[in-house]
Amino acid sequence: MSRVTRVLIVGGGTAGWITAGLLAKRFNCADDPTITVSLVESPNVPIMGVGEGTWPTIRTTLQVLGIDESEFIRCCDATFKQGSEFVNWVHTPEPGERHSYYHPLNAVFHAAYDFNLAPYWILGDGGDLPYDMATATQAQMCARNLAPKKITTPAYAAIQNYSYHLDANKFADFLHEHCVAHLGVQFHSADVNEVCLDEQGDIMAVETDQVGRLEADLFVDCSGAKAILLGEALGVPYQDISDIIFNDTALAIRVPYEDDQEPIATHTIATAFADGWTWDIGLTERRGVGFVYSSMYTDDAQAEEYLRAYLGEAGNQFEARKIRFQSGYRREFWHKNCVAIGMSAAFIEPLEASAIFLVEAAANMLAEQFPNTRKEMQYAADQYNSILNLRWDKTVDFVKLHYCVSKRRDSQYWIDNCDPKSIPESLQQRLAYWKTHVPSKYDFDYAFEPFVLDSYLFVLYGMQYEVDLRDSEHQFAQKRSARQRFDEVRRSVSTLETQLPTHRQLLEQVHKFGFAKI
Secondary structure (H helix, E strand, O other): OOEOOEEEEEOOHHHHHHHHHHHHHHHOOOOOOOOEEEEEEOOOOOOOOOOOEOOOHHHHHHHHOOOOHHHHHHHOOOEEEOEEEEEOOOOOOOOOOOOEEEEEOOOOOOOOOOOOOHHHHHOOOOOOOOHHHHHOHHHHHHHOOEOOOOOOOOOOOOOOOOEEEOOHHHHHHHHHHHHHHHOOOEEEEOOEEEEEEOOOOOEEEEEEOOOOEEEOOEEEEOOHHHOHHHHHHOOOOEEEOOOOOOOOEEEEEEEEOOOOOOOOOOOEEEEEEOOEEEEEEEOOOEEEEEEEEOOOOOOHHHHHHHHHHHHHHHHOOOOOEEEEOOOEEEOOOEEOOEEEOHHHOEEOOOOOOOHHHHHHHHHHHHHHOOOOEHHHHHHHHHHHHHHHHHHHHHHHHHHHHHHHOOOOOOOHHHHHHOOHHHOOHHHHHHHHHOOOOOOOHHHOOOOOOOOOHHHHHHHHHHOOOOOOOOOOHHHOOOHHHHHHHHHHHHHHHHHHHHHOOEHHHHHHHHHHOOOOOO
8 A cells, every 4th residue: 555656757858758747747746745756867878859740739738837838939949730741642653743632630610520521522512622622721721831820829829720840859858957947857867777676576766877776656667669667677578560560760861941031841741752751840940851661671772862862952961860660569558667658668650740649648647547556556557558558559550541542552662551461450440341431430439549530531531542422422411511611611711821921930920029828
């Protein structure tokens, strides 16, 4: 019945500091010493620092932590993200061809959960526009490079839903300073040399080189892919999913803008190639660009050729950084008195930027379900493992969806990605059903689905997934209401494009004036 009053997080970076901040805020550590939250971070191990994309949930996280939005944007080289554009994913492009679709962050007026416009679009009631443009004002704002709000919009409020692109290293440093200065997180700069277990196999302490022995009741492993607590010390195995998600390597380059008035994209640009894909993210002072690929299908030299070709002359003067990763997740995320969050728990390739969101989800659940005593820990762990397993499984399905419905067959990479043997059975069953049915809210009835109905609709119909509704057309009798909604989207686009500033204009105003605080 021993009380759980000491939490030690091993590892910093985005995962460690978000977790530390949310726990310390929950326990009011700045004013109440009942529960302590400490973090030990190695001064010698750099963070991966690649994850520059977030989800709209990050706005709530920053608000909970008491962070000023304007200060965050200035300190973290942050820009606004309204979705992703997928270039050349549908089919192999002809020379000089560029085709794309958007996965915006929301449909604004008519979430499909309330009124599903997809069947009416398929039946021709949406006019000649592609699905993303017909149903979401935000897709058209991205195409016009317009910001999601105005400088007169209060901090964290939105006209169009948004998240951020950010510099991951600057973000980690920013969180570190805020958590220590304002939230009561205790910080230790040291390397962990040894993990000490008790007779029951629980962790009782870590030995460090700089600050000696650090004891705690609950340990959070944010040590990255090494997973020195959950993986190395407690032996929880890693479930490799390279038979589903093939990519295991990225080459990343930071490219400064040539012109300080160069437009900054308000979305992630993901461009498919024969053996992988590039990400292109615009920050305030530079672009972050990388090529993601599988070492089973191409080598580093060929991958760098893809990346340099994408960048043109702008990319030849900068060095590419190689990053290896293994897509998969732990068989348990919480084992005994240790919880893994971030890459120590799981990682699924960078597509759709799920990593930081899943850190937020894990840290929030840990804070909400925090056990008062050691006796309560097993129940909390069982609940945590069940929900996090589902979230990661659903993420694997959604990431795989982008590959397996493509019509590209220009390499073995795409052929194998579309082979049913590489597609999870859960996704195969859905895709088979969706050949004659439009996805509905009943396909997404779990409260903690990471990717909801609208996301699937944007990707499926952006990828031109074929569906035959001839046997069910009579079920869609609300044609008048559907047409009214399509018309409303068109009218709203006309209004928004006259009111919203360009992305760069808004960023310049934020740096100069800042948003009004709510």
